[in-house]
Amino acid sequence: MSNIEKEIEKARVDAREVCDIQGSTSGQCAAAWDALEELQAEASHQREEKKDEHRTSLEQYCDDNPDAAECRIYDD
Template sequence: MSNNIQEKIQEELQAARNACDTSGASSSECAAAWDAVEELQAEASHQRVGGPKKTSLEAYCDANPEADECRVYED
């Protein structure tokens, strides 16, 4: 299963790069694509350690909740 998630991460990384190249680095498409990468990386990390662990972004946002990178949008 771990190998499968690594393949999916690689696919999402490529999709994120393509989205940013096509739509621009500050586009919502680019941000959403990188969010998908982050989520998969977090899942892979959880599977490795067997429990929840904060990503570097989560730790940063805990310390800097007002930062642009930490904004949360709700539908």
């Protein structure tokens, strides 16, 4: 499990604990869930960056220039 995944799990446990103690409509409960959402968004962002690192230069070029001759895809 990566470091951010550990942080997400800890934030999830903390949010549940805070909401159990403070009540599900409390500001502290909302803040705890917001913190968890921020961590999840960062994890998603990191996964996207990692995915982009594995793309070839042609794939990157075609994303930027889909009409280029090199990027045309023909159906059989």
